[in-house]
Amino acid sequence: MNKVFEKIALIPGLTAAAFVADGGELVGWCANSVISPANLCFIAETCRSVLSANRAEQREAHTGIVAFGSNTLIFRQGETGLFVAYLDSPVDDAVLDWFFGQVNPLLQEEGIRLG
């Protein structure tokens, strides 16, 4: 898993990324020194609670894109956990597709499928 996230870390614009299993375990991660693994776990759990609350309201969502100024947090629910990534650029649909086009094959090497 570490090698997968080493490759994910090379994606242009990526500041941090993590995959957190449904049980809360940090399965894999990469980040610059600013964001700690504990913070990535916390962020993933928080995003998961947002998706869970939306599901309870019959507004099911699998992917979130949150713009914090010019930075963007992306999260996507997978079969076994939640993937989060923090990018240093705005993200539109084309960038989103491109990004997951990079990430999905890498995660699938470890048997992780995102929704």
Added chain:
Amino acid sequence: MLRQALILSTQREYAQTMRSSLLQVNEKMLVNIETDALRAMQLAPQQYDLILLDALLDVMDGLQLLQFIKNQSPTTKFVVVSDTSEESARAVAYQSGADFFIERPHSPETLHLAVEAIKALFKSGQVSGALPQDIGEPPASLADIVQTHCLSGDSILLMVRGSQQSGDIFIYRGDVYHAQYPGCGGENAFRDMIRWDNGRVRIKTVKLQQAPPRTIEISYRQLIGTMERPEDVVPEVEQVSGDLFTVASKVSPDTSALAVMKEAPPREEPLPASRIFFPDPAFSPRGNTPLPQVNSHWRISLSGDLMEGTQVAEPDRCAFITAFIYRKMADVAVALEVEYFNTMTLLGPHLQQVLVADNVGVRHAVFDVPWTNEAKRTQYVTWCCEQSL
């Protein structure tokens, strides 16, 4: 024990320096910085063992803020940082609930002294620790707290933080309506959370204005009662080395039927037609968007009150979910040390949602997937920005 701290200051340079010094005390400590007092009011202070806040903030008096959040988190230690050392300022800070008062350090020596004083706070035991057990008094268990609020007929949100994870319990008019933590919702979540750390968890309470989503139909007495009744625990006998050991079953008969409920489930009852309005005349007509593709749209204030909306089914729930998402993203912003989010897009199989936040509130729109695309979402964001102006 000092594990998590918040520095609330408009002076970012000082805040960064203070954080570096605190991390030298304990490099595993999590130290967040918040520069906006209004946003700080959205945070859950109970998650912090220490909050360092300026006596004077840009938009409000730091001591007023102290009084506000001290009520929510009486076990957190509050250190007031002032630009003056006048005795009157010190006295007012202590009267407002500060556990300690320091003059803002401007040199490495004074910074070192300040950090040593903060360390001493946690060593001396003069002030209660972050967890109830630190103060040497028998803490009330989470079950007791839930029971108390239910008996009082309260409508509150309990934000529960255990040593491993955190979750929410929603009590509305004296009944437990919903519980959730990452990966689990409903009764299962409630039962799990009651057992976290033997009930010795950190709790923040937030008053609920609207009815939350309801996933728990049985009364709190049944909920808590079934957990305590010994007949619900089906013993399983294992024989090991000739001795008999009684091991409690992991799944009680009452909960086995709910084992499939891994997440907060969707409500099954259809929405009553009488609660759908197009739009509610009570709201401002300015809430009409010029976008025909918007399925529904509403705006809340930062305090969670519904301000306006169009085609909003169940306004209370809509306002609640928007406020919930906003609060959660506020926590994320603090963890990332960035300003609060501008826009948020949630993509689902049937619906897409867009939230646009500014300094006065949050707008929330729901789009039907077949009739929307990025251009239309962008058009909505642009419209929201125009309304803000």
